[in-house]
Amino acid sequence: MRHILLLASLVLLPVAVTAAPAAETVVTLSNFNFAPSEIALHAGVPTVLRLTNSGGGGHSFAAPAFFAAARLDPSSAPLVHEGKVEIPGHSTVSIALTPTAGRYPLRCSHTLHGAFGMKGVITVS
Template sequence: MRRFALLIALAALAGPAQAQDRWADATVVSVRLTSFDFTPEEIALPAGRPVVLRLYNDSSGGHNFAARDFFRAAEMRPADRAKVVNGAVEVRSGATVEVGLVPAAGRYRLRCTHTFHTALGMRGSILVR
């Protein structure tokens, strides 16, 4: 019985370490948000592999990275789930927000949902393959 308990304890310790290793090898993809565009405008990501989106707002006003279908289809890093609200990540002026995820294959619409920002050109796409 003692040996069984030890095996369970070791398995519990190995679980988080394996999860951390998965994100240690994640590809970092930087996206710059400005008034009024995303750079790059088309973001290419590998399907089924861990990615960290590094979103940087380089403008004097707030923006968001809104891609509801993209976030819905992706497997999110547990620590980052709360950063995505209604399919969007808010990024304050001068701030950087990182979101770890494993994207699903597809083409997704990207935009800033702040008033008139999409109409002013703040839109793009995410291609995952």
């Protein structure tokens, strides 16, 4: 009986360990653009937003309503300030969260970047 239980745990263990990784969504920030500018996410599905700034100057991923509605992973919460994430030049910031259904405006909050067209929309459905 003990051997059967041991065998059962050996068979079941790999299934428990091999959880599906969180979906990853890559967004590239540059002068003065988000790519893609229309970001589609799945409501209630844990996601990693991988924000890569390919430019030399800093940009931000500002979406206050989106972040307010989402459930942020505790490890990522310190990276979001007043509804925005700062991404210095030539760097990547990853944010783990579970988004809530809705349509949210996105922009770069740096002076005039939004006016130069650095904006987009996040659709969670």
